[in-house]
Amino acid sequence: MKAKAKKSIRQHVIIGNCIAAVTAANTLRELNPDDRIVIIGDEEVPSYSRCLITYYLGGMVTQNHLLSHAEKWYAARDIELHLATRAEGVDVKRRIVHARHNGRKKDIRYDTLLVATGSSPIFTKSFPYDPNGIVGMRTYADAQRLKAWARKGKKAIIIGAGFVGLKTAYGLVKRGVQVKVVELLPTVLGRMTDLEASRRVRDRLVRHELLDIELNNSVVATWRHRNAYVVRYQNGGEEQADFVVASVGVQANTSFLEGTGVQIDRIVCVDDYQRTTVEDIYAAGDVCRSRHIVTGQWIYNAIWPVAAAQGRIAAYNMSGQPQTYAGNIPMNSVDFYEMWITAIGDVQAEGDDIEEISFTSNTIYQKVKLRNGIPISFMAVGNVDGAGIIRGAIVGRTPWKEFIRKPQAQLLPVVNQIGGFLSKAVA
Amino acid sequence: MKAFVFRPDKCDVCRECEVACTAACSTAPRDSARYAPFIKVYQSPQGPFLRLCKHCEDTPCVDACIGESLQRGPDGIIVQDEKRCVGCFMCNMVCPHGAIKTVMGLEKAFKCTLVCGDGDHPACVAACDRDALQFDDFSTTVKRRRTRKIQGIVKK
């Protein structure tokens, strides 16, 4: 007779409470009906989609929609939730997370630990954080604050015309705020665009009278002046606004891992199993690295689908079911006033071995880059139809010559060089 | 779980499936922008191809959906809560079938959610009289696809 092996009940602790954390918790529960699962998050509200906060700011998404992951969600899965609780340190020997809630210390024991603390906006000496007027756009609290400030007739300066900067500008303009965006690079949307794509995006946005975007300029100092903030630009000019939003990039939230032995190289170094360098401590999401699925290199690919996938993989490994994550490629997609922009892969790749194929019309701009005849990136403005088809070719390393013979490839203007609906053109 | 199978060799691009899809699926008034088919057949020099949600087993679109608008339903079908869609088109970027479409005037992504027919007989499949489009059990379709592939190799 076989003795029934009694599985001991383990406690899985997750620090962070966004997509990586929630996906991990959900998966952990599916795999371990009896184990204890604890989430520690420093925000006041239960998990929500961070990507929606600018839409919430602009009034395109309601509060109900944004906060629909109510505490019920956790209760239904028997997940212990600690809101407004910040992890301050980890005692690796005793397996304890030192946390703080409302000034009171809380020690939480773990058997396995998942670090899913994401990242935070970067502030510099030129624009130091100031809760009254120099802020970031990363959390629900940030969105609430900007929403309260964003009234008709107000003016905002946004530092950085990256993805989050432009989305924030878009949201503020929808509220009637006058917005000036200043960007160091010659292009908007940073790594997603080239000059032509950037020009199209910028033109589309600044068509709105409340929105202005200045490129090739940066902010060297910001200070408070009476009830307003003054920004000094690198080119000498000064400008005044009611508030300033910094969106020049993010840094991983890793300070509480100091002294644990978890290897950090600006971001947490994980392996393919989402393991850190310390036993039973895992990491997932914007806090850690992931692989470029085509080149196999470790990159920082801080996007939603990667965080979700890493959370899931981490949960499998924390449950003793080994699984590896192959990674993804950099990609992003956004829409401003019904003009869609999608960028996939190494859009910025340059060199002698790079070949470019593009399609340009009044309303469409698409570009594919090939390395040794294999597509490595795709960028589209105006018409992004079927972008996933080309993504398949990039990830699958399908030679371009082979790809363009496929029927489904004919959907893309950059392949058929027609731009209109193919069926009409052929008929 | 069921899935769509398309046989381009049998399709003559008559577009009956598109007509049936439009008629069956759209809940919007006939003159609205939404009144358009989720299924689209294209004729290309390389033969016809079909743009339609295959309700894949792995769900890249659900993983990429930042609005939690796309979800896998209990019956395996990828459903969509239109109200939650913010139109970012992350789903379009990862869909290998090009199944996501937009409608002018609405900043949203749309896809087939199999709301037509009785679940087993989608309107587009019922409308296809050349058997170019089938809706079958997932394992059967995969098997059939494999057999066809092998036959193709053998013929060569």
Ligand SMILES: Cc1cc2nc3c(=O)[nH]c(=O)nc-3n(C[C@H](O)[C@H](O)[C@H](O)COP(=O)(O)OP(=O)(O)OC[C@H]3O[C@@H](n4cnc5c(N)ncnc54)[C@H](O)[C@@H]3O)c2cc1C
């Ligand atoms: C405005 C905006 C728009 C975006 N749009 C897109 C998009 O369209 N597509 C896309 O792919 N990605 C987008 N992103 C990126 C996407 O939101 C992130 O990739 C994703 O949220 C990462 O999830 P995560 O779980 O790793 O970490 P995060 O979302 O950063 O969550 C980490 C959580 O941990 C908490 N935390 C941090 N430190 C501690 C601590 N010590 N103790 C307790 N809790 C802690 C944080 O407060 C936070 O709640 C956007 C991001 C922003 C800000």
